[in-house]
Amino acid sequence: MSSNEQFANTAVKSWKMAVGRLNDVLAAADNDKLQREVAPGRNRITYLIGHLAAVNDRLLPMLGIGERLHPELDAAYIDNPDRALPDHVSPEALKQALAEVNDKLTAAFEKFTPDQWLEKHASVSAEDFAKDPSRNRMAVLLSRTSHVAMHAGQILLVK
Amino acid sequence: MSSNEQFANTAVKSWKMAVGRLNDVLAAADNDKLQREVAPGRNRITYLIGHLAAVNDRLLPMLGIGERLHPELDAAYIDNPDRALPDHVSPEALKQALAEVNDKLTAAFEKFTPDQWLEKHASVSAEDFAKDPSRNRMAVLLSRTSHVAMHAGQILLVK
Structure with a gap:
């Protein structure tokens, strides 16, 4: 394995560990x-489950992986704080959306070559890059x- | 800059961002x-400040950077939970220790070559590596x- 591949x-692996730890916490709740x-x-x-699902879902187009799976989550879980809108998605469905998004990301991440990792993402212009x-x-x-780890740390606090 | 250097x-940069965000939260408290x-x-x-200082301090020998600066923190902030031992270090002194440790780590990180990043750390045997x-x-x-981000996320919850 080349050094580049080792870094990638x-x-x-660090992403998968963070997501795995989050899944363990959620599975036990x-x-x-x-x-x-x-x-x-x-x-x-x-709310945090919906938030992580929506934020991570945005990575699909941002990293050139594909179309978003759950753009409908943005209004309730990114654009607005918790309880600003009535709950219209069950926790179970949010967990399902999060798993779906993270699985699709992980599968794509495992196929990126080192050169692809160093390419620009879609939210930065060619000039800025x-x-x-x-x-x-x-x-x-x-x-x-880090974002996943940050919220997983918060969820861990709930007894 | 080589691809390897870009990865490193x-x-x-991601470490510095996590530490910077933590510092911002602590500075405002x-x-x-x-x-x-x-x-x-x-x-x-x-407690979390002492914990992060102690855990990160352990990286100094683990990554071959140098001797530990604050091994005296382990008993109260790693080996025991919060409030198991009486507070004998002020929050101010703990913040100081954390800054000292993180600054020393960051300075060393900025000098590691890509090859050095891919070397084994001191807590794994040559065979296992x-x-x-x-x-x-x-x-x-x-x-x-991720560990810094996780606890920073928890500290962020305090009003």
Whole structure:
């Protein structure tokens, strides 16, 4: 395996670990727990599931993997805070959407070549990328991995 | 810049972003807030600062950077849960230790060559590393970056 492949593999493994840990926490939570806030007055777990599903779903076009699977989640789980809109998606359906999105991402990540990881992502212009080549797909992967870990840490707080 | 260097730089940038975000949250917190729990019955912020300082301090020998700066933190902040031992270090001193450790790590990270990132870390044997070369320094960096993000997400919950 080339050094480049080792770097790419290590990053994908780190993504899979973060997603795996989140899945473990969610799998252990019943529906009652999913309705609880991670701290008083803060987001409910169910909101965070929808939020992670929507944010990660945006990676599909951003990283050139494909069309979005769940653009309908943006209004309730990105554009608005928790409880601003009535719940119209069950926690079970949100978990399903999150799994679907993360599985599709992981399958694509495992096929990216090192060169593809260093290509620009779709939210940066060719001009800006020429000035700052660190705005590549790998940077997005690492940033979203941290994002998953951040919210998983919050969900872990709920008893 | 070679592709290898781009991968290494992207990962170090992601570490610096996670640490920077944590620093921003801590800088905005007064001493009163640092004594609060991140959720009812969970760790206080001050404990998490000590915990992150101690865990990251362990990276110094683990990544071959140097001796530990704060091994005295392990008992209270790794080996025992919050409030098991009396507070004997002030939140201010813990913040200072965390900054010192993270600064030393970051300075070393910025000097590692791509090849050095792919070397084994000190907690894996040569035999095990031969079987699984993904147990390299880069894997540790990404894992600890997620760890920082996870606890920063918890600290963010405190009003």
